[in-house]
Amino acid sequence: MADLQVLLWLSFVLFGIGLVGVMVRRNALVMLMCMELMLNAVILALVVFSLRTATLSGTVLVFLIFVVAAAEIAIAIPIVLMLSRQKRSLDVEGYDSLKG
């Protein structure tokens, strides 16, 4: 199945898009969503490998990533809320207190 090769390329491209998005987009929420995109790309790669090796462990790992993603978003959203309440802004260029 040449499809698997194509899907792996898809995963790679989505991951790259997500990474560039994290680096260049100004909106904090958009940054978060780009990170979700990266996670999805990884899930896709795991599924491809699971199929390739004909084992279940890859898909099991996918489930664990679901849990991690849920936990991540459950913390990330409150943090963004706090930030926006404090700075009255979602512009990450306005956040500069993360320094010594």
Add this chain to the structure above:
Amino acid sequence: MSIDTVLLYFFVVAALAGGVLMLVAQHPMRVALALIAVMLSLAGVYAMLGVHAVAVFQVLIYVGAVMVFMVYVIMLLDVRDPSFVVRYGRLLVPGVALGTLLAAALGLGMAQLRVTPAAAGVEAPSYLVRPFSQEFLQQYWLHFELTSVLLVAAVVAAIAVIKSGRRQDG
């Protein structure tokens, strides 16, 4: 070319298009919708591949929970600032350049990687929900239980963040 293959490539192209849209869309809400499109497309891909369990949970957890939450927050936040008008930060050029560099570096490896189907004679396990769940809870139950610890930690952390934020506000 069977209908399955056509559908698969359709979903691949849709996911790719959604991803590009995420980079260029201006308003966060549009980005969120694009992301939902990507996720649904990926769920379709999984379904086409026969990994139904993942496909189902992709829709339920990601689209149903995470993204709904995200959209809700976007609607909730009543702020307007330059980030809603100007898409990109000042790191656009170095960011894209670096992304390209990284893509080149990774692509170099990808190009050498040949993903061939599993060897003939090896019976692939079933990825349907029932056998998958049975296998999952029999063999990986400990990992499954451990994730609950992670979830509890996340809940506690979320509460802690909210509380400390309240205290800061006075």
Add this chain to the structure above:
Amino acid sequence: MTPTMNLLTVIVLLPLAGFVLNGLLGRRLGPTFVSVVGCGLPILAFLATLEAFSTLQLAGPDAALVEHAYQWAAVGNQSFDVAFYFDRLSAVMTLIVTGVGSLIHVYSTGYMKGDASYARYFAYLNLFLFFMLTLVLGRSLLVCFVGWEGVGLASYLLIGFWFEDPAKAAAGKKAFITNRIGDAGFLLGLFLLYHVLGTLNMDEINAAFGGPVAPAVSASLVGVLLFIGATGKSAQIPLHVWLPDAMAGPTPVSALIHAATMVTAGVYLVARMHGIYEHAPLASQVVAVIGVMTAFFAATIAVVQTDIKKVLAYSTVSQLGLMFVALGVGAYGVAVFHVYTHAFFKACLFLGAGSVIHALGGEQDIRRMGGLARRIPVTFVTFAIATAAIAGIPPLAGFFSKDEILWFAFASGYGGSTLLWVVGSATALMTSFYMFRLLWLTFLTPSRMSHEVEHHVHESPWSMTGVLVVLAFLSAVGGFVHVPEFLEPVLPLATARESLEHYEHTLVYVAVAVAVAGFLAATWLYRGGLAKGDALAARFPRLHRMLGGKYFIDELYDAVLGRPLHWVSDRVFLRAGDRFVIDGTLHGLAATTRRVAGRLGRIETGQLQWYVTMAVLGIVGCLAWVWRHV
């Protein structure tokens, strides 16, 4: 033979108990407790010594009590034991140490009364007694060395007792460091002996050197090394410089440590190791020559000193020199005899000087004394008796011991010579002279005290005068105990050359004549006060300056050793090494780090996306590196 109870251990440990009690509880429980403990335990130790002594007497003339107290260490099949050895020699020393020690403790209760650190003083004094007893009772040279170092420590602590005064603290340091040089020699001798003989027990070492098969080591080398240790402790040339400075300590300390007991440790060591020196004529000659030089030069310095304690200090150095002369000519028992008489009269003199200083409220310069005979009569009489004793006026104690030393210096078949006798007699003459000079200037000439000082003159309390009386009595009659004969079973006496034996009576007359001559000269010069003496000094200014400056030995050491060391320390180690190389390296490193950090700090903008970009840059770098290398 072993005594029924661990008597020797008890003797040693009693003062240690005093040290612990006074050191820990003394401040809290007050001076009465301190006095009772501080004096009571040494007196108990003295009584225990008497008991052990009577046991020893019953056991026979050359018997020894050996008591094994503790196994210190076992290395392989070698064992280092803390054992005590009590023969007639250690018996005499122990009796002196505990007896005179107890007396001086009693005296101190009067002298140190009201001092802020009364308890600390007695704690140190008891500590000193403990180490001194370890020194004289230890069977192994190793135990002896522990005591040796310990008395050095106690001496250091007591010289610098009033450490608020930097000069006094410096004097303590000087004593300690000078002693270290001697200790190095002692230690080398110890290593050599252990290497060759495999034992450090003194009786076994003596037996080995006296045995049929000579040990495979030069007795002279060992002898000289041990003697270097003795020169440090007993203040012989060239390590004599610390003792006069040690007078900075309280006067009873000078009496106990720097006159009666500790400084005689060197004499004891050589006498104890007589088995080596009997087979080392060369080392013995060194001992005799160093001894007689020290005796002579110290006496010349004492002639012009004006500080009452300094006169006595140089006198002590000089008398110690005479003891070493006796050791050098093989008359070991005679040396111990002089240790014994010297302990009485020198302790009496120092304590008398202490009484004078006490009466005058701290004045030590004899040029500002005089006329004290009527004001403090008990002190005067005892001081006069002790002076006569050290000068060698018969029949007082010093006469007997000094006469025997000079006789053996002249006639011993083991290195005696006329030259030793001549120089020794000249020393005796000067001794008599400067001691009577001291007596005249302090007590008999018209008073030169300031009015205010004179007003306060008072006789010391009975605790001090009583001790003076006892010591004066012992100085007077102590010579009738024939210590050399008593010690002969354990300390063989060199035989006089037969051809010289008929000179014996002549020498006695000469000795008496010398003592009287010194007395007459002092009387003639100083009966009328300072005038004649000053006139004499003015006629020989260079000589006077040289003697007053103590032959400028301290200055010489400073120029030859002190200043080059100081220069090297300052220039090479401090400025070049420490400040430039070490500090410079560290400061340079710090400055570089700070500069680099300043540059790098600008990267840290606080911008989240900038951090992400840096991370990605790192990942790209890693990947590039991996791609290159796989």
